[in-house]
Amino acid sequence: MTVGARVVALRERLVQVPLDAMFVTTVANVRYATGFADVFDDEAAVAALVTHDEAVLFTDSRYVEAVRSAADGTPWEVVLATGPLFEPALERIAASGTKALALESGLPYRRYRMIAERFEGRLEVLDDVIEQLREVKDAEETARIEAACALGDRAFDYVLGVLAPGLREIDVALELEVFMRRNGSEGLAFPSIVASGPHSSMPHAGVTHRVLEQGDVLTMDFGARIGGYCSDMTRTVVLGTATEEVRRVHAAVLEAQRTGVAGVAAGKTGIEIDAAARDALARVGLAEHFGHGLGHGVGLAVHELPSVSQRGERVVKAGSVITIEPGVYLQGRFGVRIEDCIVVEDGGCRVLTRSPAELIELN
Incomplete structure (x- = not known):
């Protein structure tokens, strides 16, 4: 427009x-x-x-x-x-x-x-x-968001080669920011979340000077800004070998995320889309550890219409760009969240975030 x-x-x-x-x-x-x-x-x-x-x-x-x-x-x-x-x-x-x-x-x-x-x-x-x-993006707006998502993917790929025990959360956040800025981002879409070990059980944990340790679960939630438009992605990795419990939780969140994405289509309400992913977690007994909404709109701001949540009564329209980001958080122990940006279409959607969502163990 x-x-x-x-x-x-x-x-x-x-x-x-x-x-x-x-x-x-x-x-x-x-x-x-x-x-x-x-x-x-x-x-x-x-x-x-x-x-x-x-x-x-x-x-x-x-x-x-x-x-x-x-x-x-x-x-x-x-x-x-x-x-x-x-x-x-x-x-x-x-x-x-x-x-x-x-x-x-x-x-x-x-x-x-x-x-x-x-x-x-x-x-x-x-x-x-x-x-x-x-709420509904035109082709140019979508292209800007897609470019920001592509830069976020590159930043994630870059930081995987940097992550190691001994770094601090704040060091990881800085690596992400510097990479994105050097490669075309106008700034951060929002303050990055880098939550390690027990901090990862807090969905919006502040970045601290905590030193990453072998065996830590590490959640990174970050975004670039291109032409004024934001991206937003989250991935959870493990420094070293994951425990069986972490693998089980990650697999459950990944299944919920894929179920949520598969359930997106123009004409559905945010409540309906949220319920599909939430039900997937309920089937494995983890829904009680998923307290936030499944997603939100993304554009000039990182949080905008529509709401994809238990309160999202509005119908999601074709052309909207939304996130799908289920998470499971075990208080004081660890948390897992996986988030992609997607474009809503008639009869389905298109995923803009390309980074692998499967569990990555950095040995």
Whole structure:
């Protein structure tokens, strides 16, 4: 979808509600609406206003040159904020004659209050308007995610040759980051998870200075960012020879992961897809050790719509990119998680992550 088409889609939503204008401040949503995926960082220094006949982006002096260059040939007018970012935005809203203004549901309360105190018309908070547009990727977006996944695969292959007892978790995380950056990543899709030994039983363990030991289970969850779009993959390996219990758990998680992938198709709900993988773990008595959702959407942000979980009531659409990532976590001992990015298609899906998911024992 072109930038112009995205603006048109937002205006169509304004007609449907109906409202006069939409004010957007979530950075990922601004990136999507403008198409400026790699022009500004995650700092709250941009805001966008879309009316029935205007599209205006507000930013400060740190970003204005790059934003104006990116905006050339697009519907977006760029306004430099010389003081607080919201001042020119609120002035423009008033000048546009807006009587009914849409705000994002994720707007911080302090900012909502600032707008409410200054805006004399009707405010309406809308849920996931742009997030729903972001949910289905076009060919270019999918290609960027696929490129990020390919780089993640290369990083995993590289780090397998580096892993050894004596390294720290933080060393492994650094190796992954440096490799991805040197090979084209604009940064990390998210802070990498490198969880060794007993730390691997914590699904989102923080990276520590723990020294890797022979026999450790090691879970690595990481992603690259290409053209503003994220990848997300997880693999669990063993330094040395795995115990029979680790092999059994890994085999169960791998079967659940494959079952989950096989169950993906456009038109199913996130609940249905989650249940297939969860039932596979239940059949071997491990479902109680799988506490999180099976997956989530991936795009400009590493976590976005749709939700593939026990709360995922929405239907998953063709063109969505999601993760399938079951895990089993035995508290204080070890954990196993396997995660791939996949594109949802009519009647099935296509896996973007190519790294081997079978248990790797690094002897």
